Amino acid sequence: MHISEGIITGLPAAAYTLVGLGLVGYGAKKMKALANEHPEKKPLLGMMGAFIFFLSLLPIPAFTGTTSHPCGSPLAGILLGPGIAIALSGLSLLLQAAFFAHGGLSTWGANVVTLGVGGAFFGWFSFWLARKAGLSLFVSGAIGGLVGDIMTYVMAGLSLSTVLATGPNPQYSWGGYLTVIYAAYIPTQGPIALGEMFLTGLILNYIYKQRPSILVELKVITATVAAVLMFLCVLPPSLSAVESEIPTFQETSAPSVQITGMDQVVNESLADRAGLPPREPYLNIEAMGDLWNTVLLLGGGICGFIIGRYWNHLFGKEDERTV
Amino acid sequence: MSGQYDINSIIDSERRFEATNGRGGYQWDPRFKLGLLIAVIILNIGLAISWLSGCLLLIGLLLILWSRTPLARTLAFFLAPLVATLVVVAGYSVGFGVTPLFQFWKVTLYHEGLVQGIGVVLRVYCDMTWLALVFMTTPFAEVLVALRWYKMPEILVDTLAMMYRYSFLLYSEFTRMNTAAFSRGGRSGKMTTLKTVSRIGAQIFMRAYDRSETIYLARLARGGEKL
Numbered sequence: 001m002h003i004s005e006g007i008i009t010g011l012p013a014a015a016y017t018l019v020g021l022g023l024v025g026y027g028a029k030k031m032k033a034l035a036n037e038h039p040e041k042k043p044l045l046g047m048m049g050a051f052i053f054f055l056s057l058l059p060i061p062a063f064t065g066t067t068s069h070p071c072g073s074p075l076a077g078i079l080l081g082p083g084i085a086i087a088l089s090g091l092s093l094l095l096q097a098a099f100f101a102h103g104g105l106s107t108w109g110a111n112v113v114t115l116g117v118g119g120a121f122f123g124w125f126s127f128w129l130a131r132k133a134g135l136s137l138f139v140s141g142a143i144g145g146l147v148g149d150i151m152t153y154v155m156a157g158l159s160l161s162t163v164l165a166t167g168p169n170p171q172y173s174w175g176g177y178l179t180v181i182y183a184a185y186i187p188t189q190g191p192i193a194l195g196e197m198f199l200t201g202l203i204l205n206y207i208y209k210q211r212p213s214i215l216v217e218l219k220v221i222t223a224t225v226a227a228v229l230m231f232l233c234v235l236p237p238s239l240s241a242v243e244s245e246i247p248t249f250q251e252t253s254a255p256s257v258q259i260t261g262m263d264q265v266v267n268e269s270l271a272d273r274a275g276l277p278p279r280e281p282y283l284n285i286e287a288m289g290d291l292w293n294t295v296l297l298l299g300g301g302i303c304g305f306i307i308g309r310y311w312n313h314l315f316g317k318e319d320e321r322t323v
Numbered sequence: 324m325s326g327q328y329d330i331n332s333i334i335d336s337e338r339r340f341e342a343t344n345g346r347g348g349y350q351w352d353p354r355f356k357l358g359l360l361i362a363v364i365i366l367n368i369g370l371a372i373s374w375l376s377g378c379l380l381l382i383g384l385l386l387i388l389w390s391r392t393p394l395a396r397t398l399a400f401f402l403a404p405l406v407a408t409l410v411v412v413a414g415y416s417v418g419f420g421v422t423p424l425f426q427f428w429k430v431t432l433y434h435e436g437l438v439q440g441i442g443v444v445l446r447v448y449c450d451m452t453w454l455a456l457v458f459m460t461t462p463f464a465e466v467l468v469a470l471r472w473y474k475m476p477e478i479l480v481d482t483l484a485m486m487y488r489y490s491f492l493l494y495s496e497f498t499r500m501n502t503a504a505f506s507r508g509g510r511s512g513k514m515t516t517l518k519t520v521s522r523i524g525a526q527i528f529m530r531a532y533d534r535s536e537t538i539y540l541a542r543l544a545r546g547g548e549k550l
Contacts, residue, residue: 004407005454006447009371024479032478043542044535045478046485051531053490054497055524079528091483095490098458098466102403104450105360106368164418172418180418195517202521203528211529 003111003156005097005104008163013106016159020090020109023116027087034084049088052076053095070196073115074123074148075203078141079218082124086116110159118155123148123200137221138205145200149193157181347390348460353469360457367449373438376445383452392459400455401448408447412440463487489534493527500526 008016035042055072072092076085090112096102103111127144135143160181165174172180208215215221271277285292307314348356363383367376387397416424420433458466470480500523504510509519 004404004411004447005450006368006404006443007407007411009368009446013368025476028476028479031482032476035478040536040539042478042481043485043538044532046482047489047531047535047538049482049486050489050493051528053486054493054527057494087479088482088486091479091486094483095486097454100399100403104404104447105454106364106450164414177418180414198514198517199521199524202518203525206522206525207528210525211532214529214532 016109020112024090030083073119077120077124085120118151122151141204142201146197415440
């Protein structure tokens with residue numbers, strides 16, 4: 001995902017560096033504002049930067065028999081907001097260029113644009129849209145990870161094709177270079193994008209399950225949403241199936257049609273024809289309503305307890321059974 | 324790009340300094356080295372003249388040899404961009420030019436494209452040489468001091484310092500947890516591996532979050548932070 005040192009030259013390199021400095025400067029302002037407002041969160045910025053750097057070293061299966069590394073910036077954008085994530089991505093790129101020869105200083109600006117804008121901003125934005133649409137945390141995180149990863153490569157492809165098309169003696173048009181670059185990206189980076197999709201969604205989900213307060217403090221989810229989600233998690237599935245208040249079918253001017261069951265339509269009509277009209281049931285379950293369901297539930301619970309208590313007697317080995 | 328990222332192998336410039344009695348680039352002021360690096364990059368990338376890039380590459384290589392930087396780490400700087408550079412050279416040779424050199428089936432290599440590709444190689448390795456020279460011969464703490472001298476915002480320098488300190492710690496924690504998970508069958512398939520790596524990643528994040536609070540309180544207790 002990193003554009004190597006020396007690939008972009010001249011005015012494009014200068015322009016990208018200026019843009020990168022501007023983006024990181026904006027992120028630094030956000031960081032400073034956060035540190036001034038909450039001094040106890042200042043070390044958090046460093047730790048989050050370290051986490052982003054660590055994410056870019058994480059080996060994930062690339063589904064092509066090898067491992068690769070996620071961008072990390074979509075997850076950073078979701079957790080910290082796009083501004084701070086862009087600045088931290090810029091710092092992470094500096095460390096990677098200095099110590100691992102990954103990327104470079106002349107392409108630092110272009111890499112900040114691809115990873116910061118493409119990864120962090122679009123990852124955060126798609127996550128935000130998905131949450132607004134009411135999707136779950138895992139699905140929203142997965143969408144954020146996927147879109148952020150894809151947009152990283154989209155932006156990298158756009159940068160490279162622009163540089164190549166404006167070079168001397170180009171053989172192809174801008175669109176031609178773009179097509180070739182994306183065609184080269186798809187088989188290798190497509191599986192990585194899928195891996196990052198799952199990684200981002202799963203990480204957010206696991207953090208939420210273990211420590212939802214962290215996501216609330218970082219404003220990834222609101223306290224209300226966290227409380228609602230936690231309530232739904234502990235609610236039994238049968239009770240959580242609430243009737244929707246939004247009607248799925250609206251009757252207009254047509255008269256209401258009474259829906260009858262098989263008993264009335266088939267059995268009763270057959271009985272009438274045979275001259276044997278149906279009588280009232282001995283136990284009118286329908287009139288009992290929820291009381292009958294409760295009786296069944298209690299009965300099932302008692303039977304289950306008895307079976308469980310004497311499981312060994314019923315299904316255990318001979319030597320486990322007590323006489 | 325996998326393996327053990329031990330902080331000791333990254334900051335061995337201090338040990339090297341002691342071992343070589345401060346030869347070559349080790350003797351120079353970090354501010355001068357950073358300024359020189361920026362100047363070389365501007366000349367190399369800004370002007371993009373092949374012979375200039377070649378001369379700067381040669382000077383950088385001589386300085387590296389004089390400084391006797393760690394061989395393995397220096398080679399890593401040269402090997403890291405190799406594949407990407409070769410791809411770019413191949414792409415330039417095929418995608419740029421008017422004078423055909425060689426044709427194979429429907430693929431034509433052009434003279435001008437090849438020359439541009441060689442120019443790319445010179446530029447890439449010139450920058451890599453100088454990056455290796457500066458960062459192999461300068462302890463990172465001194466790099467941070469130099470960045471402060473160059474008026475880099477304080478918040479960014481502090482964050483960079485903390486990132487440098489804790490990135491490797493987090494990665495070593497991940498490696499331990501990953502090894503434990505591997506020994507317990509946590510990497511028995513692709514989806515299992517993803518779930519395991521995600522769980523560990525989430526744990527690392529939560530540890531980093533808690534650690535940041537501890538760091539703040541420790542700094543507060545030692546007068547490093549204002550109340």
